[in-house]
Amino acid sequence: MALKKERLIVDGYNMIGSWPELVKLKNRDEIEEARDTLLEQLSNFVGYHGIETWVVFDAMFVPGISKSYDQFNLHVVFTSEGQTADSYIEEMIVDLVSPIHNVTVATSDLAEQRMVFQKGALRQSAQELYRAIQKTNVEITHGSNDYEYNKYQRSIPWSVHQLDKLGNFYKNLTSKKDE
Numbered sequence: 001m002a003l004k005k006e007r008l009i010v011d012g013y014n015m016i017g018s019w020p021e022l023v024k025l026k027n028r029d030e031i032e033e034a035r036d037t038l039l040e041q042l043s044n045f046v047g048y049h050g051i052e053t054w055v056v057f058d059a060m061f062v063p064g065i066s067k068s069y070d071q072f073n074l075h076v077v078f079t080s081e082g083q084t085a086d087s088y089i090e091e092m093i094v095d096l097v098s099p100i101h102n103v104t105v106a107t108s109d110l111a112e113q114r115m116v117f118q119k120g121a122l123r124q125s126a127q128e129l130y131r132a133i134q135k136t137n138v139e140i141t142h143g144s145n146d147y148e149y150n151k152y153q154r155s156i157p158w159s160v161h162q163l164d165k166l167g168n169f170y171k172n173l174t175s176k177k178d179e
Helices: 012-016 020-027 031-049 085-096 110-118 126-142 147-153 160-178
Strands: 005-011 052-057 067-071 074-078 101-106 122-124
Touching: 005 012, 005 031, 005 085, 012 020, 012 031, 012 052, 012 085, 012 126, 020 031, 031 052, 031 074, 031 126, 052 085, 085 101, 085 110, 101 110, 101 126, 110 122, 122 126
Parallel strands: 005 052, 005 101, 052 074, 101 122
Antiparallel strands: 067 074
């Protein structure tokens, strides 16, 4: 049985309003720096886990701009003026949810979370995503013994224990061949 590929949609300003270091930047009217910091942190996270990711910002802080581009392994979207990130995300979910893709929307907006479930996607709060990113940063910094296994776990349905047994079996086969 093939595992589903992961897709993540992030409500950008929702994260900026929730994550401690981003809130500080926002409160100092450094919204561009907050966006860049968010994208940088998300890039490390999604790169490590191999998750296709969109970050959606609405036109609230950048009126008149409607654009999308790829940066740091992320699809970055600024909605058109008058369109909220929530409405843009709702439209995206319809196109992205499929039998081969798990779609998760990161937002702490309760109304948006309910809509996400109705459209067949999963939800993750801003704090849950923040904690997941912090955990990943620790794994990247200190190394994770399970990284190789985690990488393969996403593409094969074997447990870490089964991979250990397979590895030992392979070592035994190759050592007997060399005798």
